[in-house]
Amino acid sequence: MQSKALTVEAYIAELPEERKEAVIRLRKEISSNLPEGFREEMSYGMIGYVVPHSLYPPGYHTTPKLPLPFINIASQKNYIAVYHMAISAEEGLLDWFTKEYSARCKTKLDMGRGCIRLKKIADIPYSLFGELASKMSASQWIDLYENRYKK
Secondary structure, three states, rough: OOOOOOHHHHHHOOOOHHHHHHHHHHHHHHHHHHHOOOOEEEEOOEEEEEOOOOOOOOEEOOEEEOEEEEEEEOOOOOEEEEEOOOOOHHHHHHHHHHHHHHHHOOOOEEOOOEEEOOOHHHHOOOHHHHHHHHHOOHHHHHHHHHHHHOO
């Protein structure tokens, strides 16, 4: 579900009460742990962390006028989602995350290619998402993106 909010604050304001605190906590963990070079903005109707054009002028290959996406947080119909563009492209990162998730959470990991679905707010491992955000610099993401995705 994409929001039409123009700012992150407006996006959060329109969330259902039961999800606001979880999204705020995820945002805080991710933004406070991201290496330098990423920028927070509304991206694809969600809270996004992107590599801005000032750092990577080509932008996203499918829509070059948009900056290169890295992580998004979204309140979907039945869950909160964290989309991580690099997790499915970097096997070591995926292995680390799945192992850590299993060690820290009593719920089974519900994950698609780059989408981590968080259905039970009480079981969200917030600090794990902060650690995940810290694992890759903007320049490492650019290199991985160009090697794996850009054709």
